[in-house]
Amino acid sequence: MRLLKNNTSSKTNCDLSHCFLCSNSLPGWQSLIGANRKNLRYKKGATIFNEGEEANGMYFIYSGIVKVHRRWGNQKELIIRFGKAGDMLGYRGLGDEKKYTVSATAIEPVVICYVELAFFESLLQINHSLTYQLMQCYANELQNAEKKMSNLVHMNVKARVADTLLALQSQFGKSKEGNIDIALSRQDIAAFTGTTYETLFRTMQEFIQDKLIKISGKKIFVLKEKKLAELTQVQ
Amino acid sequence: MRLLKNNTSSKTNCDLSHCFLCSNSLPGWQSLIGANRKNLRYKKGATIFNEGEEANGMYFIYSGIVKVHRRWGNQKELIIRFGKAGDMLGYRGLGDEKKYTVSATAIEPVVICYVELAFFESLLQINHSLTYQLMQCYANELQNAEKKMSNLVHMNVKARVADTLLALQSQFGKSKEGNIDIALSRQDIAAFTGTTYETLFRTMQEFIQDKLIKISGKKIFVLKEKKLAELTQVQ
DNA sequence: TCAAAAACATGATATAAATCATACTTTTGC
DNA sequence: GCAAAAGTATGATTTATATCATGTTTTTGA
Structure with missing residues (x-):
C-alpha cells in the first residue's frame, strides 16, 4: 500500500x-x-x-x-x-x-x-x-493473516514479541532518534502480540536485560535486530 | 464458492x-x-x-x-x-x-x-x-482468517474443538447416515484446531462422555449442535 | 487544577495444555 | 503377505503463560 x-x-x-x-x-x-x-x-x-x-x-x-x-x-x-x-x-x-x-x-x-x-x-x-x-x-x-495465524499457534510469547517489534519497525520505520516510529500503549502491543499485558511486560524486560532493545517511555529502540530475528526462527 | x-x-x-x-x-x-x-x-x-x-x-x-x-x-x-x-x-x-x-x-x-x-x-x-x-x-x-486468528487467541481448546466440529459440518455437510461428511485423521483435526493430537483426543472423549457427539471410526456425529455452539460463545 | 481513570510496574499463584512415555491397531507399500 | 509406518489410545509430568493482587505513575477531562 x-x-x-x-x-x-x-x-x-x-x-x-x-x-x-x-x-x-x-x-x-x-x-x-x-x-x-x-x-x-x-x-x-x-x-x-x-x-x-x-x-x-x-x-x-x-x-x-x-x-x-x-x-x-x-x-x-x-x-x-x-x-x-x-x-x-x-x-x-x-x-x-x-x-x-x-x-x-x-x-x-x-x-x-x-x-x-x-x-x-x-x-x-x-x-x-x-x-x-x-x-x-x-x-x-x-x-x-495466514502467517500471523500460524505464528500464534506455533511460536511462544518470546518469539511473538520479537516478531511484533520487528513488524512494527518494518511498518512504521525509525524516527531520527532511532526508535520505532509509533507510540503504542503496552496494552496495545500485548493485544497485537496476542498475549496479556503482564506477560508482554516481563518479556520486554527480558529483552532489555539482554540488551536486545532499549526503552524510554513509549519509545522503543531495537538494538539487535538480528538477534530478535533469530528468536522468531524455529529452534 | x-x-x-x-x-x-x-x-x-x-x-x-x-x-x-x-x-x-x-x-x-x-x-x-x-x-x-x-x-x-x-x-x-x-x-x-x-x-x-x-x-x-x-x-x-x-x-x-x-x-x-x-x-x-x-x-x-x-x-x-x-x-x-x-x-x-x-x-x-x-x-x-x-x-x-x-x-x-x-x-x-x-x-x-x-x-x-x-x-x-x-x-x-x-x-x-x-x-x-x-x-x-x-x-x-x-x-x-481474521475470525480464526481471534479464536486461536481468545478461545480455550474446548471451545475451539467445538467450533472446529461445527465448521466441518457446515463446510462438508452430513452424510445420509448423519455423520460429518469428511474422513479426517485425528492429527488433521488437531492441526485444524490449533492444538496437539493428545489434547484433541481428550477433548473429544469429554464431548462423547457428555453426549455432545458420537464417534464410529472416522465418522463423527454431532448430537447436540446447540450445546456445541454454546461452548464457542464468550462465557 | 484536581479527581478519576487509564496506563505502568511487579511479585505470587494457579492452571490449561504441551510434552513425554508406552502400547495397541490399522493402513500402506514392496 | 508381511514389515514398516502411520494412526489411535491413555496415563504421568512439566511448563509456559494467564490470572490475581497491589501499588505507583501518568494522562485526561470536567
Whole structure:
C-alpha cells in the first residue's frame, strides 16, 4: 500500500491524490470522487466502526494511525493489524455478509476519506484497475493473516514479541532518534502480540536485560535486530 | 464458492463448467481455457505445492479434498482451511511475493484443473467479472482468517474443538447416515484446531462422555449442535 | 487544577495444555 | 503377505503463560 508524505495536520482535507482510492483511479475521475467522498475526523481513542455493525462505507486513511481489532468478552482483544496513511478500512464489508467483522479505532488523531459502499461498488464496476488493485491488496493481507495465524499457534510469547517489534519497525520505520516510529500503549502491543499485558511486560524486560532493545517511555529502540530475528526462527 | 455434484471418479476430466475459473468466465472463452488448462491428479497424501516454492500457477479443485496448511519445524503444522470441489488454490501467489506462503496437500484423491499464472493473469486483464469474483472470494477468506486468528487467541481448546466440529459440518455437510461428511485423521483435526493430537483426543472423549457427539471410526456425529455452539460463545 | 481513570510496574499463584512415555491397531507399500 | 509406518489410545509430568493482587505513575477531562 501507498505511503503518504508526513503531512499530518488534522486540519487538512484529502488532496484527492494520495489515498488508495484516488491513486488507483484515473485523474479524470477525481472530481467524481471529490463529489462523493466525505472527510471525517476522529480523535485518539474514537471508534471508526465496530464489529457487528452494518457495513455502510469504505474508509481511506489520509493521516493518523488506526488499529483493526476484534474484541472478546469485554476485556480481551486481538489487534489484527495497524493502518496508516494510504491504507484502507472496511472493505471486508464487501464479502457475503454486509457487516463489519472487525472493529477500527483511532489510536492517534485520524483523517479519513469516506465513501458510501454503493458508490464504491459502482466505481469497481467501471474501474477495472481499481478492482485489480483491491484484489492484489487482499492477496497480500491474506498472506499476512495466514502467517500471523500460524505464528500464534506455533511460536511462544518470546518469539511473538520479537516478531511484533520487528513488524512494527518494518511498518512504521525509525524516527531520527532511532526508535520505532509509533507510540503504542503496552496494552496495545500485548493485544497485537496476542498475549496479556503482564506477560508482554516481563518479556520486554527480558529483552532489555539482554540488551536486545532499549526503552524510554513509549519509545522503543531495537538494538539487535538480528538477534530478535533469530528468536522468531524455529529452534 | 460453488459446490460440485458428487462425481468423484478420478478418471473424469474437468467439464469446463464447474470450477471457479470456468463458472466465472463467459461460455465463449471455454475453448481458450480448455486449450490452456491441464488436468492433474494427486493421490491421497500427495503434495500439490509447498510453502516457499516459486508460485507457477493456479489450481482449481475439480474433485477431492485438499488441506491448506503451514508447517513449523518438522513436526508441527496448522491447517488453515480445507478446499473441496469448486475451490481455488495457489492464488496467494498473486501477491507481491511470487512464492507460495502455504502448502497444499491432497487428503483424498484429487483432480485439479491447472493453469499457468501468466495465462491466469492475462485472463484477469480481459475478464473484469473474474477479477471481481476473485476479489469477493478474498474478502470472505479474509474474514474467515481474521475470525480464526481471534479464536486461536481468545478461545480455550474446548471451545475451539467445538467450533472446529461445527465448521466441518457446515463446510462438508452430513452424510445420509448423519455423520460429518469428511474422513479426517485425528492429527488433521488437531492441526485444524490449533492444538496437539493428545489434547484433541481428550477433548473429544469429554464431548462423547457428555453426549455432545458420537464417534464410529472416522465418522463423527454431532448430537447436540446447540450445546456445541454454546461452548464457542464468550462465557 | 484536581479527581478519576487509564496506563505502568511487579511479585505470587494457579492452571490449561504441551510434552513425554508406552502400547495397541490399522493402513500402506514392496 | 508381511514389515514398516502411520494412526489411535491413555496415563504421568512439566511448563509456559494467564490470572490475581497491589501499588505507583501518568494522562485526561470536567
